[in-house]
Amino acid sequence: MVVLRVRVFVTFALLIGVLAPATTASAATTYEVEIGRFLEGAPAESMRFLPGSIDVHRGDTLHFSSFGFHTATLLPVGDGPVEWFDTMAEPGTSDPYAIFQPDPDDGSYKFSVQALLPSSFTCGAPAQPACTFDGSSLIDSGTPEEAALDFSTTVTAPRGSSFYVVCVIHGPKMRMEVNVVARSEPASDPADLAAANDAAIQQDTDSARALDEKFSALRTWHKGPDGSRVWDAWAGVENSNVALFAMYPRKLVLEKGDTVQLHFDSLNYEPHSATFPVDVGKEIVRGSFYPSCDPDGDAGPGPDNPPDLEAPPFCADPTQLELNFDPRFVPVGGNGTFRGADLESSGVRGLLSPLGDDNWDLAFTRTSGDEPFRYLCLVHPWMRGRVVVR
Ligand SMILES: [Cu+2]
Structure with a gap:
């Protein structure tokens, strides 16, 4: 037994001796x-x-x-x-x-x-x-x-x-x-x-500033089928490396009867929405990402229950945890014509969204008065835009 131990020790020492220089030269x-x-x-x-x-x-x-x-x-x-x-x-x-x-x-x-x-x-x-x-x-x-x-x-x-x-x-x-x-x-x-x-990072900083400047200044439109103007707007803009978190342009001035066409097709990374008006949007955000516990899973007939616990993982059985969105968060909301207080939402759009990245049109048939109409992104609620309708 002693002999064996010595042999093992010697072998081990030899191995270390042989390997030591190589290990040092290429330390992790x-x-x-x-x-x-x-x-x-x-x-x-x-x-x-x-x-x-x-x-x-x-x-x-x-x-x-x-x-x-x-x-x-x-x-x-x-x-x-x-x-x-x-x-x-x-x-x-x-x-x-x-x-x-x-x-x-x-x-x-x-x-x-x-x-x-x-x-x-x-x-x-x-x-x-x-x-x-x-x-x-x-x-x-x-x-x-x-x-x-x-x-x-x-x-x-x-x-x-x-x-x-x-x-x-x-x-x-x-x-x-x-x-x-x-x-x-x-x-x-x-x-x-x-x-x-x-x-x-220098390249991305330069391209982000250039994109921000360019899209902030854009006031482009084309004629719609009925002859009214269709103005372009972007809920976030991206290139292959950079995501901008703003509504472009930040303010549009329209005539009554004009339409705003929101674009989402530059989005490589982030999902966004354009949701009118801001107070309804905030309410939808507050009612989202709330935890519930679903004991029988999506296949079972039982409903989602309130959380068992006040803190993560929220459910006594953590595999039951669901994080729910307000039903108005993801899908398109409204009828495509904004009258000042009704919910009109593009829904969440982008590369990873169930809705994809198609354009979304919103017509304005009422003037905005002293206060512009305001909208936000449900995913990034600090992203805000304004529409003045004269
Ligand atoms: Cu990420």
């Missing part, structure tokens, strides 16, 4: 990854993963941080972002990561609870050990519970493999690619990545 690196960044000079966010692409060695750690409402969701090796969203998050379906899911119990919609939850409650968060991603199954940070996202995972996926990290809230275009390179090849240099991030 922790890479910083920022998910989105709010920009200066425009009401805008860069929707990039910073960096967007990285080469790592097995054993390196990715530390994700964000001040936005995002997730770090590591897709299994071989899953492309578009096909993964098609399979797991088809808009308007009950797919687990479809953020607006139909709720058969009340004929309305609910928010994907799966999209909010981390894949593990015992790893990845600041006071916990890093999670381990071996490439075979998804690892998900969930959305931040506090003000900011802070999530770590060590990469043990096979050498030579690549995988994607996506944000399940903002869709397949918000992503990064990770390549696990051989020991003999260099991994990314953090200083190079930081310099590339700075350049990307």
Whole structure:
């Protein structure tokens, strides 16, 4: 027994002796990854993963941080972002990561609870050990519970493999690619990545300011079928890297009988709505994201019940949790003609919305008087626009 122990010890010591120089030369690196960044000079966010692409060695750690409402969701090796969203998050379906899911119990919609939850409650968060991603199954940070996202995972996926990290809230275009390179090849240099991030943010800041300026100044219209004017407006504007959170133009002045045509087709990431009037919109927002417990699931005939608990996870059985929207939140509301106080809403539109990103028209048949008509976005209620009808 003693001999065996000595032999094991010697063998172990030899191994360490042989491996030590190589291990030191390629010590594991922790890479910083920022998910989105709010920009200066425009009401805008860069929707990039910073960096967007990285080469790592097995054993390196990715530390994700964000001040936005995002997730770090590591897709299994071989899953492309578009096909993964098609399979797991088809808009308007009950797919687990479809953020607006139909709720058969009340004929309305609910928010994907799966999209909010981390894949593990015992790893990845600041006071916990890093999670381990071996490439075979998804690892998900969930959305931040506090003000900011802070999530770590060590990469043990096979050498030579690549995988994607996506944000399940903002869709397949918000992503990064990770390549696990051989020991003999260099991994990314953090200083190079930081310099590339700075350049990307400068580019996004410039393009966000230019977009904000351009769309704020636009006053374009075409003639409708009856000869009245149809004015263009945009609930948020995006390019391939940047999302702007404002109504464009912020104020339109119309003649009675004119129409406003809201555009959503630039949206790559964010869902938005244009909802009149503001006080009804605020009421809809207040009545949304409320928890309830559904004991028999969507297939069962029983209704959603009030929460069992006052704080998360709200339900004695957490798998029963649903986060519900006011029935007026997601769908189109009204009849397409605004008379001053009635609800008229485009519904929530964009790439990941059940309604898609088609235009929405609203006619104005009453003058606005001293106070302009005001509208907001139900998803981002600080986004406001005004319409003066003379
Ligand atoms: Cu996101």
